[in-house]
Amino acid sequence: MFRIAGVVNYLLVIFLNAFTDLGHKIIVQNTVFKVYDGSTQIVLTAIVNSLMLLPFILMFSPAGFLADKFPKNLIMKYASISAVFITLLITYSYYQGWFLAAFALTFLLALQSAIYGPAKYGYIKELVGLKFISAGNGAVQAITTSAILIGIIFYTALFEGMIGDVAYTKEEILKVIAPLGWLLVLGSVIEWYLASKLPNKMAEKSLRAFRFKRYIFGAYLKKNIMMIKRKKEIFDNIIALGLFWSISQVILAIFGEYAKSALGITNALVVQGIMSLAVFGIVFGSILAANFSKYYINTGLSALSAVGVTIVVLSIPFTTSVIFLAIEFMLFGLFSGLLMVPLNAKIQYLSPNVHLGTILAGNNFIQTIFMFIFLIITTLFAYFGANAKILFYIMAIVGLFLSVMLFRRYFVMLFWVVFELMLKSRHSYKYVGLENIPKDKGVLLLGNHVSWVDWFIVQLPIERRINYMIDKDIYNWNYFNAIFKKADLIPLSSKASKNSFFEASNRLKNGKIIAIFPEGEISRNSDVSKFYRGYEFIERDGADIVPFYIDGVFGSIFSRHKGKTKKSFFKKREITVHFGKPISDEIKADELRNKIIKLKGYK
Structure with a gap:
């Protein structure tokens, strides 16, 4: 697969896109972590995550339309140019100590990602073809999660190094860490340069014209939802991914407060470090998923991994050891990679090329709706004084539902996966x-x-x-x-x-x-x-x-x-x-x- 022209360049673009988007989010989240405690911390963390999600709801129809209408490499190119200007605004906000402005610009950066998303993932199928669709998704997942891991460690380490144990206001924190903004700008500039070198792989495009009135009044939304429901397997997989990402978002939103209140951990680097270990697991899980999908998309892995995710989520609130928490997050990542890669590859495989962008935008839309609702629920629970443990238990119940759903859809494939795991240990x-x-x-x-x-x-x-x-x-x-x-x-x-x-x-x-x-x-x-x-x-x-x-x-x-x-x-x-x-x-x-x-x- 890596011999195909443009693959390495594309993966570098994927890395920089995730690395830059995450950098600003981590800076804002760490600022919240340093300044606020208890329910306020959970609420503000949930709001940050919501600002990252809301554009994926609003831009469902336009993003899908653009990805089907125009070459996906050009969409990535122009989206990365917009990221350069957004990161410049973010950097300026840091220097001025404008916390609310920096907070709000999270939404603008996510808006760029929402337009970017369907083109970015739809490009996999066009670039590597059906033969390498599982390997391509595995590589993208591994690269994305590697960028997340490196970004978490990189920006948190620099953040902690600049702030230390000194008590600052949120405005003062931004002024102290303001030079980090130039790293966001640099990442966006390099991403734009690499994206401009990607080859055009579009074989067919939609001939439709975008009508703003139909978008405002929801006609596109209704039609596009009907499109992704045409094939039940596509729709079921989108729902499954929505449930999985909802669990993940809630875990990430509440773990900081749990670590602080239940374990007494106040160092942001330690908290982010534990969570970032999930990324190691995702990388390994993505590679394993691609290996087990060498001949076809092995969807049985997803059903098996849903059980693993559920068990890990249920075990976290019973764990008080930092070492065991680190192991649990690594296992959570491993099962996540094994779950996501086959489901995403199957959605792309079953989608007709002419509607691929719309279906992938629909995938983002539904997943985001799920995550947004779950974050609202998290915010309400925190507001009324519920502790993090209760939310862990609720997420375990959601994981159980996800497991049953995937068992019913891929029972036969699951049976073969179990045999494959047993016999491949000896053969x-x-x-x-x-x-x-x-x-x-x-x-x-x-x-x-x-x-x-x-x-x-x-x-x-x-x-x-x-x-x-x-x-x-x-x-x-x-x-x-x-x-x-x-x-x-x-x-x-x-x-x-x-x-x-x-x-x-x-x-x-x-x-x-x-x-x-x-x-x-x-x-x-x-x-x-x-x-x-x-x-x-x-x-x-x-x-x-x-x-x-x-x-x-x-x-x-x-x-x-x-x-x-x-x-x-x-x-x-x-x-x-x-x-x-x-x-x-x-x-x-x-x-x-x-x-x-x-x-x-x-x-």
Whole structure:
């Protein structure tokens, strides 16, 4: 992916955009932290976050329109120019000690980000294509969170170094730290220069004209909301991300007061440092999500990670150790990265290019509505004297709801993720010839049978679910039968196979992938056993036969043939699956067996 022209430049732009936006927010938040206590601190922190969110609500329709109408690289270029002027105003406010003006300019900086956002994220799909869409989202998430981490540490360290333990008013604090404003300006100038070098990747654009009257009276809002609801999976993922970001915003808004009142921490650098450790986790989680989405967008990760987020949020109010809090925030970040990357990638993947900007703006809009409402609730709770622990418990309940929602949507994918996590701890997998599996027609997969986990090994790199043919006696096992039905397995009996072959034929006609192990059982030695002719009775009707050979499983704990070679427990077993070219014509069992054996030497 990094060999694609413009990728490195784009990621640098992403970094600087997040680094600069966060810098001003951190300065304002640290000023609030130093001057105010208790409920006032929570309320003002929530207001700062609200000012960062409100533009994403107001600019939903215009931002989406611009991202669909004009090249996204140009939008990033001109938005970054506006950031230069805004940061100059912010710097001037610092020098004058105008706290309210600096506070208000948070809104203007966020307004620029709201216009920037849909173009910035829509550019991923245009720049790297569908092949690298998960890797692209993983890289963007990792770079963004790295910028957040570095920004938090950088600006907080400089802030603390300039202020120290001296008691200042909020106006005096701004005058003391005023030189930091020039760093914001410098970041914006470099961002503008790099954004001006990005290539234009727009393939198609919207021909619509923007009508201000329709925007003011909500006609665009209604139409755009209907657009993002057309595909239920897109809308569900947007809601899920909205719930997740709401939890995150509330945690960030209340943790400072919790640390101060419950743990006695008064150093802003320590508080920001603990929270910033979540960013380390997000970077690692984003990289893991991209790795687990090597072959397709692995949405099961999101369902699993929602549970992790919930457990961490619930555990924070029971923790009094700074070290354990740091670990919890790192885990929160890890699960966050694993949750966000697949959901964002899926939204982009399912969105038509001509409406991509509008859908991504809608994504920002709904997420922001959620966060805004949750911050209002946080402010009200704080105003009426509720302590931070109660809000942590409420966020854990929201996390539980999010977990149930993603479980229902991605239950099957979650099942595969759990197996993948378990087996990848012992195995490494390599797949040769995946391009030989047609993506838009029925496929009959035929190959050797060497272990109890062959079904998983073959399925792992293929997003379409494989319908395996399985022995009827195994299919009817107690407790497992319901799972086998859910997995769309086809029971096969040597005494009554006609109906099974008829069912397989129908599924092939409907574009499904059917898999059979013609040996009929797991090999008892390292040779490929005799193939049975059963598959010949399946009517293929244009579907292709794709042969495969599984190599490297012999001798594992999952195979019957243990062999003589013992592997170190700490060394992963390397497993390779070779997929041969499609076979369209009739092929007999012996000939097929020979073709599959020859695949072992296929390079």
